[in-house]
Amino acid sequence: MTNLVIAEHDNASIKAATLNTVAAAQKIGGDIHVLVAGYNAQAAADAAAKIAGVSKVLLADAPHLGAGLAENIEATVLKIAKDYTHILSPATAYGKNIAPRIAAKLDVAQISDITAVVSVDTFERPIYAGNAIATVQSADPIKVITVRSTGFDALGAGGGCAAIEKIDAAADGGLSLFVSREVTKLDRPELTTAKIIVSGGRGLGNRENYTRVLEPLADKLNAALGASRAAVDAGFVPNDYQVGQTGKIVAPQLYVAVGISGAIQHLAGMKDSKVIVAINKDPDAPIFSVADYGLVGDLFAVVPDLCAQLS
Template identity: 80%
Template sequence: MTNLIIAEHETTCLKAATLNAVAAAQKIGGDTHVLIAGHNAQGAAEQAAKIAGVSKVLLADAPQLEAGLAENVEATVMNIAKNYSHILAPATAYGKNIAPRIAAKLDVAQISDITAVNAPDTFERPIYAGNAIATVQSSDPIKVITVRTTGFDAVAAEGGRAAVEKIEVPADSGISQFVSRQLTKLDRPELMSASIIVSGGRGLGSGENYTRVLEPLADKLNAALGASRAAVDAGFVPNDYQVGQTGKIVAPQLYIAVGISGAIQHLAGMKDSKVIVAINKDAEAPIFSVADYGLACDLFTAIPEIVELV
Protein backbone atom coordinates (compact mmCIF):
# COMPACT_ATOMS: atom_id res chain seq x y z
CA MET A 1 0.00 0.00 0.00
CA THR A 2 1.47 3.31 -1.16
CA ASN A 3 -0.05 6.79 -0.95
CA LEU A 4 0.55 9.67 -3.34
CA ILE A 5 0.20 13.26 -2.08
CA ILE A 6 -0.38 15.95 -4.71
CA ALA A 7 1.53 18.80 -3.10
CA GLU A 8 0.39 22.39 -3.13
CA HIS A 9 3.38 24.69 -3.53
CA GLU A 10 4.70 28.00 -4.83
CA THR A 11 7.65 26.69 -6.88
CA THR A 12 10.27 27.47 -4.25
CA CYS A 13 8.32 26.40 -1.17
CA LEU A 14 5.54 24.11 -0.05
CA LYS A 15 2.23 25.37 1.29
CA ALA A 16 1.31 24.27 4.79
CA ALA A 17 -1.73 22.31 3.58
CA THR A 18 0.60 19.68 2.13
CA LEU A 19 1.81 18.77 5.62
CA ASN A 20 -1.76 18.10 6.74
CA ALA A 21 -2.37 15.87 3.72
CA VAL A 22 0.80 13.91 4.56
CA ALA A 23 -0.53 13.45 8.10
CA ALA A 24 -3.72 11.91 6.70
CA ALA A 25 -1.70 9.58 4.48
CA GLN A 26 0.31 8.42 7.46
CA LYS A 27 -2.94 7.54 9.25
CA ILE A 28 -3.82 5.34 6.28
CA GLY A 29 -0.48 3.53 6.54
CA GLY A 30 2.08 2.33 4.03
CA ASP A 31 4.65 4.39 2.15
CA THR A 32 4.02 8.05 1.35
CA HIS A 33 5.20 9.67 -1.88
CA VAL A 34 4.81 13.37 -2.68
CA LEU A 35 4.29 14.72 -6.19
CA ILE A 36 5.64 18.18 -6.99
CA ALA A 37 4.11 19.29 -10.30
CA GLY A 38 5.38 22.65 -11.51
CA HIS A 39 8.14 24.48 -13.36
CA ASN A 40 11.52 25.30 -11.83
CA ALA A 41 10.14 23.66 -8.70
CA GLN A 42 13.33 22.06 -7.41
CA GLY A 43 13.10 24.16 -4.24
CA ALA A 44 9.67 22.79 -3.38
CA ALA A 45 10.88 19.26 -4.11
CA GLU A 46 13.83 19.67 -1.75
CA GLN A 47 11.49 20.91 0.97
CA ALA A 48 9.16 17.96 0.40
CA ALA A 49 12.09 15.57 0.75
CA LYS A 50 12.63 16.85 4.30
CA ILE A 51 9.07 16.14 5.46
CA ALA A 52 9.03 13.56 8.24
CA GLY A 53 7.66 10.23 7.03
CA VAL A 54 7.91 10.86 3.27
CA SER A 55 9.77 8.05 1.50
CA LYS A 56 9.99 9.50 -2.02
CA VAL A 57 9.43 12.79 -3.85
CA LEU A 58 8.41 12.77 -7.52
CA LEU A 59 9.32 15.94 -9.40
CA ALA A 60 7.35 16.68 -12.56
CA ASP A 61 8.99 19.80 -13.96
CA ALA A 62 7.79 21.35 -17.22
CA PRO A 63 6.61 24.75 -18.49
CA GLN A 64 3.04 23.50 -18.99
CA LEU A 65 2.80 22.77 -15.27
CA GLU A 66 3.87 26.23 -14.13
CA ALA A 67 0.34 27.61 -13.76
CA GLY A 68 -1.02 24.48 -12.07
CA LEU A 69 -3.72 23.94 -14.71
CA ALA A 70 -5.88 21.03 -13.60
CA GLU A 71 -5.82 19.29 -16.98
CA ASN A 72 -2.03 19.11 -17.12
CA VAL A 73 -1.57 18.11 -13.49
CA GLU A 74 -4.25 15.41 -13.87
CA ALA A 75 -2.51 13.99 -16.96
CA THR A 76 0.76 13.86 -15.02
CA VAL A 77 -0.87 12.02 -12.14
CA MET A 78 -2.60 9.57 -14.49
CA ASN A 79 0.81 8.48 -15.82
CA ILE A 80 1.68 7.10 -12.36
CA ALA A 81 -1.72 6.53 -10.74
CA LYS A 82 -1.65 2.75 -11.14
CA ASN A 83 1.29 2.57 -8.72
CA TYR A 84 -0.79 3.86 -5.80
CA SER A 85 -3.60 2.66 -3.57
CA HIS A 86 -4.54 6.16 -2.39
CA ILE A 87 -4.16 9.56 -4.09
CA LEU A 88 -4.62 12.50 -1.73
CA ALA A 89 -4.76 16.27 -2.13
CA PRO A 90 -5.54 19.06 0.35
CA ALA A 91 -9.18 20.19 0.26
CA THR A 92 -8.11 23.65 -0.88
CA ALA A 93 -9.08 25.44 -4.10
CA TYR A 94 -6.02 23.80 -5.71
CA GLY A 95 -6.82 20.28 -4.56
CA LYS A 96 -10.53 20.56 -5.29
CA ASN A 97 -9.68 21.65 -8.82
CA ILE A 98 -7.53 18.61 -9.58
CA ALA A 99 -8.83 15.63 -7.59
CA PRO A 100 -12.27 15.33 -9.29
CA ARG A 101 -10.63 15.07 -12.72
CA ILE A 102 -8.37 12.28 -11.50
CA ALA A 103 -11.30 10.40 -9.93
CA ALA A 104 -13.32 10.73 -13.13
CA LYS A 105 -10.45 9.45 -15.30
CA LEU A 106 -9.95 6.50 -12.93
CA ASP A 107 -13.73 5.90 -12.86
CA VAL A 108 -13.82 5.91 -9.06
CA ALA A 109 -15.86 7.85 -6.52
CA GLN A 110 -13.95 10.70 -4.92
CA ILE A 111 -13.98 10.80 -1.11
CA SER A 112 -14.13 14.49 -0.26
CA ASP A 113 -13.05 16.54 2.72
CA ILE A 114 -12.08 13.74 5.10
CA THR A 115 -11.44 14.61 8.74
CA ALA A 116 -10.47 11.17 10.09
CA VAL A 117 -9.15 7.81 8.92
CA ASN A 118 -10.76 4.77 10.55
CA ALA A 119 -9.13 2.20 8.26
CA PRO A 120 -7.38 2.22 4.88
CA ASP A 121 -10.80 1.95 3.21
CA THR A 122 -12.95 3.84 5.75
CA PHE A 123 -13.02 7.57 6.36
CA GLU A 124 -15.05 10.24 8.16
CA ARG A 125 -16.24 13.45 6.53
CA PRO A 126 -18.57 16.24 7.69
CA ILE A 127 -21.98 16.72 6.08
CA TYR A 128 -24.82 19.21 6.63
CA ALA A 129 -22.37 22.05 7.39
CA GLY A 130 -20.60 19.90 9.95
CA ASN A 131 -23.72 19.05 11.93
CA ALA A 132 -23.29 15.35 11.14
CA ILE A 133 -20.32 13.13 10.38
CA ALA A 134 -20.61 10.52 7.62
CA THR A 135 -18.51 7.36 7.74
CA VAL A 136 -17.63 6.38 4.18
CA GLN A 137 -16.22 3.00 3.12
CA SER A 138 -14.78 2.58 -0.36
CA SER A 139 -14.01 -0.60 -2.28
CA ASP A 140 -12.42 1.25 -5.22
CA PRO A 141 -8.98 -0.11 -6.14
CA ILE A 142 -7.53 3.42 -6.10
CA LYS A 143 -9.03 5.85 -3.63
CA VAL A 144 -8.99 9.55 -4.56
CA ILE A 145 -9.29 11.69 -1.45
CA THR A 146 -9.30 15.35 -0.50
CA VAL A 147 -8.19 16.14 3.05
CA ARG A 148 -9.73 18.83 5.23
CA THR A 149 -6.56 20.37 6.60
CA THR A 150 -8.08 21.29 9.95
CA GLY A 151 -8.84 17.62 10.63
CA PHE A 152 -5.18 16.56 10.84
CA ASP A 153 -2.27 18.08 12.71
CA ALA A 154 0.55 18.93 10.32
CA VAL A 155 3.53 16.58 10.29
CA ALA A 156 7.01 17.94 10.95
CA ALA A 157 8.45 19.84 8.00
CA GLU A 158 11.96 18.68 8.93
CA GLY A 159 13.43 15.30 9.74
CA GLY A 160 12.98 13.35 6.52
CA ARG A 161 15.58 12.42 3.94
CA ALA A 162 13.56 11.21 0.95
CA ALA A 163 15.01 10.74 -2.51
CA VAL A 164 13.89 13.11 -5.28
CA GLU A 165 13.07 11.38 -8.57
CA LYS A 166 12.21 13.20 -11.79
CA ILE A 167 9.29 11.80 -13.75
CA GLU A 168 8.03 12.23 -17.30
CA VAL A 169 5.51 14.97 -18.00
CA PRO A 170 2.86 14.58 -20.73
CA ALA A 171 2.54 17.24 -23.42
CA ASP A 172 0.32 20.26 -22.81
CA SER A 173 -3.30 19.17 -23.06
CA GLY A 174 -4.23 22.38 -24.87
CA ILE A 175 -7.67 22.30 -23.23
CA SER A 176 -7.17 25.35 -21.05
CA GLN A 177 -4.85 28.34 -21.03
CA PHE A 178 -3.44 30.43 -18.21
CA VAL A 179 -4.35 34.09 -18.74
CA SER A 180 -3.44 36.00 -15.59
CA ARG A 181 -3.36 35.85 -11.82
CA GLN A 182 -4.04 38.66 -9.36
CA LEU A 183 -2.41 38.14 -6.00
CA THR A 184 -3.46 39.85 -2.81
CA LYS A 185 -0.40 40.95 -0.88
CA LEU A 186 -0.86 41.07 2.88
CA ASP A 187 1.33 42.54 5.60
CA ARG A 188 -0.12 40.03 8.06
CA PRO A 189 -0.29 36.21 8.24
CA GLU A 190 -2.27 34.25 5.64
CA LEU A 191 -5.76 33.33 6.82
CA MET A 192 -5.43 29.57 6.22
CA SER A 193 -2.14 29.20 8.11
CA ALA A 194 -2.43 31.87 10.83
CA SER A 195 -2.24 30.81 14.46
CA ILE A 196 -4.47 33.75 15.51
CA ILE A 197 -7.46 35.08 13.56
CA VAL A 198 -9.55 38.17 14.31
CA SER A 199 -12.82 37.87 12.43
CA GLY A 200 -15.61 40.43 12.02
CA GLY A 201 -19.29 40.17 11.20
CA ARG A 202 -22.29 42.27 10.29
CA GLY A 203 -22.32 43.75 13.79
CA LEU A 204 -19.46 46.05 12.77
CA GLY A 205 -21.88 47.98 10.60
CA SER A 206 -19.54 49.05 7.78
CA GLY A 207 -16.22 48.44 6.06
CA GLU A 208 -14.84 51.59 7.69
CA ASN A 209 -15.71 50.25 11.14
CA TYR A 210 -14.20 46.87 10.25
CA THR A 211 -10.88 48.53 9.43
CA ARG A 212 -10.95 51.01 12.31
CA VAL A 213 -11.91 48.53 15.01
CA LEU A 214 -10.31 45.22 14.02
CA GLU A 215 -7.02 46.15 12.37
CA PRO A 216 -5.42 47.59 15.55
CA LEU A 217 -6.23 44.37 17.43
CA ALA A 218 -4.94 42.18 14.60
CA ASP A 219 -1.75 44.25 14.46
CA LYS A 220 -1.17 43.87 18.20
CA LEU A 221 -1.69 40.08 18.04
CA ASN A 222 0.07 39.58 14.67
CA ALA A 223 -3.17 37.96 13.57
CA ALA A 224 -4.88 37.32 10.24
CA LEU A 225 -8.16 39.04 9.49
CA GLY A 226 -11.30 37.09 8.63
CA ALA A 227 -14.99 37.77 8.19
CA SER A 228 -18.40 36.15 8.19
CA ARG A 229 -20.32 35.68 4.96
CA ALA A 230 -22.72 38.44 6.04
CA ALA A 231 -19.83 40.90 6.31
CA VAL A 232 -18.48 39.87 2.90
CA ASP A 233 -21.92 40.08 1.26
CA ALA A 234 -22.37 43.54 2.77
CA GLY A 235 -19.13 44.64 1.10
CA PHE A 236 -17.14 45.27 4.27
CA VAL A 237 -14.19 43.19 3.01
CA PRO A 238 -13.23 41.11 -0.07
CA ASN A 239 -14.52 37.54 -0.31
CA ASP A 240 -11.07 36.05 0.29
CA TYR A 241 -11.54 37.07 3.94
CA GLN A 242 -14.58 34.82 4.30
CA VAL A 243 -14.51 32.06 6.91
CA GLY A 244 -17.24 29.43 6.67
CA GLN A 245 -18.68 26.56 4.72
CA THR A 246 -18.48 28.50 1.45
CA GLY A 247 -15.30 30.31 2.46
CA LYS A 248 -12.14 29.14 4.17
CA ILE A 249 -12.06 26.37 6.78
CA VAL A 250 -9.70 27.38 9.58
CA ALA A 251 -8.58 26.00 12.93
CA PRO A 252 -6.14 28.47 14.50
CA GLN A 253 -4.88 28.38 18.07
CA LEU A 254 -7.05 31.44 18.81
CA TYR A 255 -10.14 32.64 16.94
CA ILE A 256 -11.70 35.95 18.01
CA ALA A 257 -15.21 36.45 16.60
CA VAL A 258 -16.34 40.08 16.76
CA GLY A 259 -19.92 41.04 15.96
CA ILE A 260 -20.61 37.59 14.49
CA SER A 261 -23.93 35.97 15.39
CA GLY A 262 -22.76 32.43 14.67
CA ALA A 263 -24.80 31.14 11.73
CA ILE A 264 -24.27 27.46 10.91
CA GLN A 265 -22.47 28.44 7.72
CA HIS A 266 -19.85 30.35 9.70
CA LEU A 267 -19.51 27.82 12.53
CA ALA A 268 -18.71 25.11 9.97
CA GLY A 269 -15.57 27.04 9.04
CA MET A 270 -14.11 27.79 12.48
CA LYS A 271 -15.53 25.58 15.22
CA ASP A 272 -12.41 23.38 15.26
CA SER A 273 -10.31 26.35 16.47
CA LYS A 274 -8.40 25.50 19.65
CA VAL A 275 -9.72 28.54 21.62
CA ILE A 276 -12.72 30.61 20.51
CA VAL A 277 -13.46 34.06 21.94
CA ALA A 278 -16.81 35.64 21.05
CA ILE A 279 -17.66 39.33 21.47
CA ASN A 280 -21.27 40.21 20.74
CA LYS A 281 -23.81 42.45 22.46
CA ASP A 282 -26.52 39.79 22.01
CA ALA A 283 -26.01 37.34 24.88
CA GLU A 284 -28.27 34.82 23.09
CA ALA A 285 -26.20 34.75 19.88
CA PRO A 286 -25.42 31.18 18.69
CA ILE A 287 -21.69 31.98 18.57
CA PHE A 288 -21.58 31.72 22.35
CA SER A 289 -22.56 28.02 22.13
CA VAL A 290 -19.14 27.17 20.64
CA ALA A 291 -17.07 29.86 22.39
CA ASP A 292 -14.60 29.04 25.14
CA TYR A 293 -14.81 32.64 26.32
CA GLY A 294 -17.65 35.07 25.68
CA LEU A 295 -18.06 38.79 26.19
CA ALA A 296 -21.64 40.07 25.86
CA CYS A 297 -21.08 43.78 25.38
CA ASP A 298 -20.74 46.55 22.83
CA LEU A 299 -17.82 45.64 20.55
CA PHE A 300 -17.07 49.31 19.84
CA THR A 301 -16.24 49.73 23.53
CA ALA A 302 -14.69 46.33 24.19
CA ILE A 303 -12.21 46.09 21.31
CA PRO A 304 -10.41 49.42 21.92
CA GLU A 305 -10.11 48.51 25.61
CA ILE A 306 -8.64 45.10 24.71
CA VAL A 307 -6.18 46.76 22.31
CA GLU A 308 -4.94 49.00 25.12
CA LEU A 309 -4.49 46.04 27.43
CA VAL A 310 -2.67 43.77 24.97
Protein backbone atom coordinates (compact mmCIF):
# COMPACT_ATOMS: atom_id res chain seq x y z
CA MET A 1 0.00 0.00 0.00
CA THR A 2 1.42 3.35 -1.10
CA ASN A 3 0.00 6.84 -0.67
CA LEU A 4 0.62 9.78 -2.99
CA VAL A 5 0.47 13.27 -1.50
CA ILE A 6 0.16 16.13 -3.99
CA ALA A 7 2.27 18.90 -2.53
CA GLU A 8 1.13 22.49 -2.51
CA HIS A 9 4.16 24.70 -3.05
CA ASP A 10 5.45 27.90 -4.66
CA ASN A 11 8.32 26.20 -6.54
CA ALA A 12 10.69 27.19 -3.74
CA SER A 13 9.09 25.92 -0.53
CA ILE A 14 6.34 23.62 0.66
CA LYS A 15 3.09 25.13 1.96
CA ALA A 16 2.17 24.28 5.54
CA ALA A 17 -1.03 22.41 4.60
CA THR A 18 1.09 19.77 2.86
CA LEU A 19 2.61 18.79 6.23
CA ASN A 20 -0.87 18.10 7.62
CA THR A 21 -1.74 16.09 4.54
CA VAL A 22 1.35 13.94 4.97
CA ALA A 23 0.28 13.39 8.59
CA ALA A 24 -3.07 12.07 7.33
CA ALA A 25 -1.27 9.76 4.90
CA GLN A 26 0.82 8.47 7.78
CA LYS A 27 -2.37 7.59 9.67
CA ILE A 28 -3.49 5.51 6.71
CA GLY A 29 -0.23 3.56 6.76
CA GLY A 30 2.13 2.31 4.08
CA ASP A 31 4.75 4.19 2.12
CA ILE A 32 4.28 7.90 1.45
CA HIS A 33 5.35 9.50 -1.80
CA VAL A 34 5.08 13.25 -2.39
CA LEU A 35 4.54 14.71 -5.86
CA VAL A 36 6.09 18.12 -6.48
CA ALA A 37 4.78 19.34 -9.84
CA GLY A 38 6.15 22.71 -10.87
CA TYR A 39 8.87 24.56 -12.76
CA ASN A 40 12.38 25.12 -11.46
CA ALA A 41 11.01 23.43 -8.36
CA GLN A 42 14.11 21.60 -7.16
CA ALA A 43 14.14 23.64 -3.94
CA ALA A 44 10.55 22.61 -3.20
CA ALA A 45 11.44 18.97 -3.87
CA ASP A 46 14.41 19.24 -1.51
CA ALA A 47 12.11 20.64 1.18
CA ALA A 48 9.59 17.83 0.60
CA ALA A 49 12.35 15.24 0.97
CA LYS A 50 13.01 16.51 4.48
CA ILE A 51 9.43 15.99 5.70
CA ALA A 52 9.29 13.31 8.36
CA GLY A 53 7.70 10.07 7.15
CA VAL A 54 8.15 10.65 3.41
CA SER A 55 9.88 7.78 1.62
CA LYS A 56 10.11 9.24 -1.89
CA VAL A 57 9.63 12.57 -3.66
CA LEU A 58 8.55 12.63 -7.29
CA LEU A 59 9.61 15.79 -9.11
CA ALA A 60 7.77 16.70 -12.32
CA ASP A 61 9.47 19.82 -13.63
CA ALA A 62 8.15 21.56 -16.73
CA PRO A 63 7.30 25.14 -17.75
CA HIS A 64 3.57 24.44 -18.09
CA LEU A 65 3.45 23.18 -14.49
CA GLY A 66 4.96 26.34 -13.02
CA ALA A 67 1.67 28.19 -12.47
CA GLY A 68 -0.07 25.20 -10.90
CA LEU A 69 -2.84 24.99 -13.50
CA ALA A 70 -5.18 22.23 -12.37
CA GLU A 71 -5.58 20.61 -15.79
CA ASN A 72 -1.85 20.04 -16.20
CA ILE A 73 -1.29 18.89 -12.61
CA GLU A 74 -4.19 16.46 -12.95
CA ALA A 75 -2.80 14.98 -16.18
CA THR A 76 0.59 14.43 -14.56
CA VAL A 77 -0.99 12.71 -11.56
CA LEU A 78 -3.05 10.43 -13.82
CA LYS A 79 0.16 9.14 -15.44
CA ILE A 80 1.22 7.58 -12.13
CA ALA A 81 -2.12 7.14 -10.34
CA LYS A 82 -2.32 3.38 -10.91
CA ASP A 83 0.69 2.89 -8.65
CA TYR A 84 -1.14 4.21 -5.59
CA THR A 85 -3.99 3.13 -3.32
CA HIS A 86 -4.61 6.63 -1.93
CA ILE A 87 -4.10 10.05 -3.53
CA LEU A 88 -4.27 12.90 -1.05
CA SER A 89 -4.19 16.68 -1.36
CA PRO A 90 -4.80 19.46 1.14
CA ALA A 91 -8.36 20.82 1.30
CA THR A 92 -7.17 24.26 0.20
CA ALA A 93 -8.13 26.16 -2.93
CA TYR A 94 -5.20 24.42 -4.64
CA GLY A 95 -6.19 20.90 -3.59
CA LYS A 96 -9.91 21.40 -4.14
CA ASN A 97 -9.16 22.50 -7.69
CA ILE A 98 -7.15 19.41 -8.57
CA ALA A 99 -8.60 16.46 -6.64
CA PRO A 100 -12.12 16.42 -8.18
CA ARG A 101 -10.62 16.32 -11.65
CA ILE A 102 -8.48 13.33 -10.72
CA ALA A 103 -11.42 11.52 -9.11
CA ALA A 104 -13.63 12.11 -12.15
CA LYS A 105 -11.00 10.81 -14.58
CA LEU A 106 -10.43 7.73 -12.38
CA ASP A 107 -14.20 7.24 -12.08
CA VAL A 108 -14.09 7.11 -8.29
CA ALA A 109 -15.89 9.06 -5.58
CA GLN A 110 -13.82 11.77 -3.95
CA ILE A 111 -13.70 11.74 -0.15
CA SER A 112 -13.64 15.39 0.84
CA ASP A 113 -12.34 17.28 3.83
CA ILE A 114 -11.42 14.34 6.07
CA THR A 115 -10.59 15.09 9.70
CA ALA A 116 -9.75 11.56 10.90
CA VAL A 117 -8.63 8.19 9.55
CA VAL A 118 -10.53 5.21 10.95
CA SER A 119 -8.93 2.58 8.71
CA VAL A 120 -7.44 2.29 5.24
CA ASP A 121 -10.89 2.59 3.66
CA THR A 122 -12.88 4.50 6.29
CA PHE A 123 -12.64 8.18 7.16
CA GLU A 124 -14.43 10.88 9.13
CA ARG A 125 -15.53 14.19 7.67
CA PRO A 126 -17.67 17.04 9.00
CA ILE A 127 -21.15 17.70 7.61
CA TYR A 128 -23.86 20.26 8.40
CA ALA A 129 -21.28 22.98 9.04
CA GLY A 130 -19.39 20.73 11.43
CA ASN A 131 -22.40 19.94 13.64
CA ALA A 132 -22.23 16.26 12.69
CA ILE A 133 -19.41 13.93 11.71
CA ALA A 134 -19.99 11.43 8.90
CA THR A 135 -18.06 8.17 8.76
CA VAL A 136 -17.42 7.37 5.11
CA GLN A 137 -16.25 4.01 3.78
CA SER A 138 -14.98 3.61 0.23
CA ALA A 139 -14.56 0.45 -1.82
CA ASP A 140 -12.90 2.27 -4.71
CA PRO A 141 -9.53 0.78 -5.77
CA ILE A 142 -7.92 4.24 -5.65
CA LYS A 143 -9.16 6.63 -3.01
CA VAL A 144 -8.92 10.33 -3.84
CA ILE A 145 -8.98 12.36 -0.64
CA THR A 146 -8.76 15.99 0.42
CA VAL A 147 -7.51 16.61 3.95
CA ARG A 148 -8.71 19.36 6.28
CA SER A 149 -5.46 20.62 7.74
CA THR A 150 -7.00 21.45 11.13
CA GLY A 151 -7.83 17.77 11.64
CA PHE A 152 -4.21 16.58 11.73
CA ASP A 153 -1.14 17.87 13.52
CA ALA A 154 1.54 18.84 11.02
CA LEU A 155 4.58 16.60 10.76
CA GLY A 156 8.04 18.06 11.15
CA ALA A 157 9.39 19.91 8.14
CA GLY A 158 12.86 18.54 8.86
CA GLY A 159 14.49 15.27 9.80
CA GLY A 160 13.52 13.27 6.72
CA CYS A 161 15.86 12.11 3.99
CA ALA A 162 13.66 10.83 1.17
CA ALA A 163 15.03 10.05 -2.27
CA ILE A 164 14.08 12.42 -5.10
CA GLU A 165 13.06 10.86 -8.41
CA LYS A 166 12.43 12.94 -11.51
CA ILE A 167 9.41 11.93 -13.58
CA ASP A 168 8.08 13.14 -16.93
CA ALA A 169 5.29 15.68 -16.82
CA ALA A 170 2.20 15.15 -18.93
CA ALA A 171 2.01 17.32 -22.02
CA ASP A 172 0.39 20.73 -21.76
CA GLY A 173 -3.32 20.15 -22.31
CA GLY A 174 -3.84 23.66 -23.62
CA LEU A 175 -7.20 23.94 -21.83
CA SER A 176 -6.23 26.96 -19.78
CA LEU A 177 -3.62 29.69 -19.89
CA PHE A 178 -1.92 31.43 -17.00
CA VAL A 179 -2.11 35.18 -17.53
CA SER A 180 -1.05 36.84 -14.29
CA ARG A 181 -1.18 36.57 -10.53
CA GLU A 182 -1.57 39.35 -7.98
CA VAL A 183 -0.16 38.30 -4.62
CA THR A 184 -1.19 40.11 -1.48
CA LYS A 185 1.85 40.90 0.65
CA LEU A 186 1.16 40.89 4.37
CA ASP A 187 3.13 42.48 7.16
CA ARG A 188 1.65 39.99 9.60
CA PRO A 189 1.23 36.18 9.67
CA GLU A 190 -0.85 34.45 6.99
CA LEU A 191 -4.35 33.59 8.19
CA THR A 192 -4.41 29.82 7.69
CA THR A 193 -1.02 29.22 9.32
CA ALA A 194 -1.06 31.84 12.08
CA LYS A 195 -0.77 30.72 15.70
CA ILE A 196 -2.83 33.70 16.87
CA ILE A 197 -5.78 35.25 15.03
CA VAL A 198 -7.79 38.35 15.89
CA SER A 199 -11.13 38.41 14.05
CA GLY A 200 -13.76 41.10 13.81
CA GLY A 201 -17.45 41.00 13.03
CA ARG A 202 -20.35 43.23 12.16
CA GLY A 203 -20.31 44.65 15.69
CA LEU A 204 -17.35 46.84 14.68
CA GLY A 205 -19.70 48.93 12.57
CA ASN A 206 -17.47 49.96 9.67
CA ARG A 207 -14.08 49.59 7.97
CA GLU A 208 -12.52 52.44 9.94
CA ASN A 209 -13.47 50.91 13.28
CA TYR A 210 -12.13 47.52 12.17
CA THR A 211 -8.75 49.08 11.45
CA ARG A 212 -8.70 51.38 14.48
CA VAL A 213 -9.79 48.77 17.04
CA LEU A 214 -8.33 45.48 15.82
CA GLU A 215 -5.00 46.33 14.26
CA PRO A 216 -3.39 47.54 17.52
CA LEU A 217 -4.47 44.32 19.25
CA ALA A 218 -3.16 42.20 16.39
CA ASP A 219 0.12 44.10 16.48
CA LYS A 220 0.49 43.47 20.22
CA LEU A 221 -0.13 39.75 19.78
CA ASN A 222 1.75 39.39 16.45
CA ALA A 223 -1.51 37.96 15.14
CA ALA A 224 -3.17 37.50 11.77
CA LEU A 225 -6.37 39.41 11.08
CA GLY A 226 -9.62 37.64 10.23
CA ALA A 227 -13.30 38.49 9.88
CA SER A 228 -16.76 37.02 9.85
CA ARG A 229 -18.73 36.75 6.63
CA ALA A 230 -20.96 39.61 7.78
CA ALA A 231 -17.93 41.88 8.10
CA VAL A 232 -16.66 40.87 4.67
CA ASP A 233 -20.07 41.33 3.04
CA ALA A 234 -20.31 44.77 4.65
CA GLY A 235 -17.01 45.72 3.02
CA PHE A 236 -14.94 46.08 6.19
CA VAL A 237 -12.16 43.87 4.79
CA PRO A 238 -11.37 41.81 1.64
CA ASN A 239 -12.63 38.27 1.09
CA ASP A 240 -9.18 36.91 1.99
CA TYR A 241 -9.91 37.71 5.62
CA GLN A 242 -13.06 35.60 5.87
CA VAL A 243 -13.09 32.77 8.41
CA GLY A 244 -15.92 30.27 8.14
CA GLN A 245 -17.52 27.48 6.18
CA THR A 246 -17.31 29.46 2.93
CA GLY A 247 -14.08 31.17 3.97
CA LYS A 248 -10.94 29.79 5.53
CA ILE A 249 -10.85 26.98 8.09
CA VAL A 250 -8.43 27.81 10.90
CA ALA A 251 -7.30 26.26 14.16
CA PRO A 252 -4.76 28.57 15.79
CA GLN A 253 -3.45 28.34 19.32
CA LEU A 254 -5.46 31.48 20.18
CA TYR A 255 -8.52 32.89 18.41
CA VAL A 256 -9.88 36.25 19.57
CA ALA A 257 -13.41 36.98 18.27
CA VAL A 258 -14.36 40.65 18.59
CA GLY A 259 -17.93 41.75 17.83
CA ILE A 260 -18.74 38.38 16.24
CA SER A 261 -22.13 36.91 17.17
CA GLY A 262 -21.11 33.38 16.24
CA ALA A 263 -23.30 32.30 13.34
CA ILE A 264 -23.02 28.61 12.54
CA GLN A 265 -21.17 29.44 9.32
CA HIS A 266 -18.43 31.21 11.25
CA LEU A 267 -18.19 28.64 14.04
CA ALA A 268 -17.57 25.92 11.45
CA GLY A 269 -14.36 27.69 10.45
CA MET A 270 -12.79 28.32 13.86
CA LYS A 271 -14.24 26.13 16.60
CA ASP A 272 -11.24 23.79 16.50
CA SER A 273 -9.00 26.62 17.78
CA LYS A 274 -7.11 25.61 20.89
CA VAL A 275 -8.21 28.64 22.97
CA ILE A 276 -11.12 30.90 21.97
CA VAL A 277 -11.67 34.33 23.50
CA ALA A 278 -14.94 36.11 22.71
CA ILE A 279 -15.71 39.79 23.27
CA ASN A 280 -19.33 40.77 22.67
CA LYS A 281 -21.90 43.03 24.31
CA ASP A 282 -24.67 40.40 23.91
CA PRO A 283 -24.42 37.80 26.72
CA ASP A 284 -26.57 35.40 24.68
CA ALA A 285 -24.40 35.52 21.55
CA PRO A 286 -23.77 31.99 20.19
CA ILE A 287 -20.01 32.64 20.13
CA PHE A 288 -19.95 32.21 23.91
CA SER A 289 -21.06 28.57 23.51
CA VAL A 290 -17.66 27.67 22.04
CA ALA A 291 -15.49 30.25 23.83
CA ASP A 292 -13.03 29.21 26.52
CA TYR A 293 -13.06 32.78 27.82
CA GLY A 294 -15.89 35.24 27.29
CA LEU A 295 -16.05 38.94 28.07
CA VAL A 296 -19.41 40.70 27.89
CA GLY A 297 -18.90 44.38 27.23
CA ASP A 298 -18.53 47.22 24.77
CA LEU A 299 -15.74 46.21 22.41
CA PHE A 300 -14.82 49.85 21.80
CA ALA A 301 -13.86 50.11 25.48
CA VAL A 302 -12.72 46.56 26.16
CA VAL A 303 -10.26 46.13 23.27
CA PRO A 304 -8.29 49.37 23.92
CA ASP A 305 -8.12 48.43 27.62
CA LEU A 306 -6.82 44.99 26.64
CA CYS A 307 -4.19 46.59 24.41
CA ALA A 308 -3.09 48.81 27.27
CA GLN A 309 -2.69 45.78 29.53
CA LEU A 310 -0.53 44.10 26.90
CA SER A 311 1.86 47.05 26.68
